[in-house]
Amino acid sequence: MKIQVSLIPEEGSQVEYTIDGDGYREVLQNGGGIDFRIHPARVAAEIHKILETVTLDVSVETALDLDCGRCLESFTLPVQSGFRHTLVPARDGDDQKADLADEDISFGYYQDDLIDLDALVYEQILLQVPMKPLCEEACRGLCAQCGVNLNAAPCECRPGAVDIRLEALKKFTVKKQP
Ligand SMILES: [Zn+2]
Ligand SMILES: [Zn+2]
Helix, strand or coil, X not given: CEEEHHHCXXXXXXXXXEECHHHHCCXXXXXXXXXXXXXXXXXXXXXXXXXCEEEEEEEEEEEEEEECCCCCCEEEEEEEEEEEEEXXXXXXXXXXXXXXXXXXXXXXXXXXXXXXXXXXXXXXXXXXXXXXXXXXXXXXXXXXXXXXXXXXXXXXXCCCCXXXXXXXXXXXXXXXXX
C-alpha cells in the first residue's frame, strides 16, 4: 500500500489490510542467507501528519516458515511486531538509504508525496528473521553419527565417535520449493 501524504487528513487516518505472502517473497530473499517463506501479513497502521512530517504507528502480524538450524525440520515462527516510523520529505543530497543500514529504522524519508508502507513492513519483518532459527530452544538436533532426528526418537549411537560425513550433512540446508 502506498500512502499519499497530501491526502492524509488533519485528524489522521487508519488503514488495515493484508499483504499476500507470495507478493513479496522476493523482496525478502536477502534475510542473511536464511531461507524462509512468509505467511500473509496483517497490517494495521495509524497515520498522522504534522506539516510535512508523517508518523506511522504500524503493527504487523504474520508468521515465517523456517528450517531449524539443528534438526533441519521446517517450523512456523509467529511474528508480531509494532513499530513507529517517522518520515520527512527527501531533499536533494539526503542519503535516503542511510537509515536502512541501521537496525533502528524509526526514521526515514519519503519522495514524491508517497510513502511505501509495504516496504516499511518488509523491513520490519526482515528484522524478525532469527540469525539461527531453532524449532525450539531445546531442539536436540540430529545425531552426529546416524543422522536420526533426536527430537523424534533416541538412537542407539554412543556419544563420541563423530562421522565426518554426517558433520558435513549438518551444515547442509534444505532449499524449499517456492
Ligand atoms: Zn529443531
Ligand atoms: Zn545416532
